[in-house]
């Protein structure tokens with residue numbers, strides 16, 4: 176628990192307490208931690224383990240099995256590329272490949288400057304806009320390989336202005 180301060184430790188314990196009457200609370204606890212902290216590092220898993228009695232090995236197994244849990248912090252901008260069927264048939268693979276090429280990272284990875292994470296998503300319910308990309312919740316409709324460079328540039332210039 177080396178990197179967790181006392182306040183953070185108390186918050187993790189409070190999240191565990193929300194589900195203390197549940198028979199199988201682990202997914203709910205981890206979902207809340209992911210949503211509120213953005214990631215679930217080992218030291219957080221240790222607090223959850225102490226509090227719930229569930230082994231760190233089991234918690235680690237769950238965190239690494241589900242792609243919506245993350246061991247490392249996401250980038251400032253999370254680029255979600257839908258690879259659902261409707262998007263896939265309209266070229267989503269080429270779109271995500273282009274993001275990878277430009278940013279030098281694969282899906283699930285974050286750029287070393289902490290700015291961008293690429294996420295491969297299943298259908299996000301916007302099939303009419305296929306291929307769809309979301310960046311921190313904003314939807315980019317009918318994205319083509321050509322658009323990818325412009326989209327990345329838009330966020331980089333936003334950063335340069337900040």
Ligand code: FES
Nearest residue numbers: 257259262301302
């Ligand atoms: S398949 Fe991409 S939004 Fe439905």
